[in-house]
Amino acid sequence: MRHRPALVTSLLLCSLFAIAPDALAQKRTVYRCLRDNTVSLSTAPEPGSKCSKKEIEDTAGKVPNLWGELGVVQGTLYERMQDGKLVYGTRKLPGATPVLKFTVQTPPGSPAHAGLGKVGKAQLKPFDREFRAAAKANKVDDAFVRAIAHAESGFNDKATSAKGAMGVMQLMPETARELGVTDGYAHDQSIRGGAKHLSSLLRRYKGDFTRAAAAYNAGIGAVAKYGGVPPYKETLEYVQKVEALHILYRQALKLPPLNPPLRAAQ
Numbered sequence: 001m002r003h004r005p006a007l008v009t010s011l012l013l014c015s016l017f018a019i020a021p022d023a024l025a026q027k028r029t030v031y032r033c034l035r036d037n038t039v040s041l042s043t044a045p046e047p048g049s050k051c052s053k054k055e056i057e058d059t060a061g062k063v064p065n066l067w068g069e070l071g072v073v074q075g076t077l078y079e080r081m082q083d084g085k086l087v088y089g090t091r092k093l094p095g096a097t098p099v100l101k102f103t104v105q106t107p108p109g110s111p112a113h114a115g116l117g118k119v120g121k122a123q124l125k126p127f128d129r130e131f132r133a134a135a136k137a138n139k140v141d142d143a144f145v146r147a148i149a150h151a152e153s154g155f156n157d158k159a160t161s162a163k164g165a166m167g168v169m170q171l172m173p174e175t176a177r178e179l180g181v182t183d184g185y186a187h188d189q190s191i192r193g194g195a196k197h198l199s200s201l202l203r204r205y206k207g208d209f210t211r212a213a214a215a216y217n218a219g220i221g222a223v224a225k226y227g228g229v230p231p232y233k234e235t236l237e238y239v240q241k242v243e244a245l246h247i248l249y250r251q252a253l254k255l256p257p258l259n260p261p262l263r264a265a266q
Helices: 007-013 128-138 142-153 173-178 187-204 209-218 220-226 233-252
Strands: 027-035 038-042 050-057 072-082 085-089 097-105
Touching (some): 128 187, 142 187, 142 209, 142 233, 173 187, 209 233
Antiparallel strands (some): 027 038, 072 097
């Protein structure tokens, strides 16, 4: 590997959170980029991604976590030329050359919450049109989206959890922003964002509704850490609640039974 003063050293010391092109710079700049529900870090905005600029003081006592709650992140640092400048990033883009492999331990998923909705009869009237449209647009089971909404908020678009989750789908502020939701209490935005998030989780877990529900409640990092449903009392109860509601909503929507049926991962 060629000598790269300060650049790669800074990257490693900061666990890929920041890079400075000038070793004398007082601030280090990194872009957190989102594409297809995946996160990458780069020293310049990535073409084709939605990126937000983060500046970190060199004198900061602790470098912030810019990855989010993703469990153990393993990947490759690449370098490429962009607009005549050497750029480093963690996404493989055209013309990028691998520099080194890395492993970063991000914080575990957010502590689980019990959810604000109670198991009861299926309710098809609340926001029926919005649920149908969001499920169709994101190619996700309508009954599953409604089961999550029922478990999360009881369809209360003004609901707020103790941890700050908002609206019908109880999206956390950062998650809402990443999903393009500008008003977490607007029921249509919340449902669209929740359906998009659930669609992404189901793709990640290859259609496993149990793990998707657990990740929605406790976070992807927690599911990765435990290899399935985290052993949190709240999450175990939440998953059981969603499983029961999912069956009820499939029946109410006259959808065929799931095969195989839902089960709690061990």
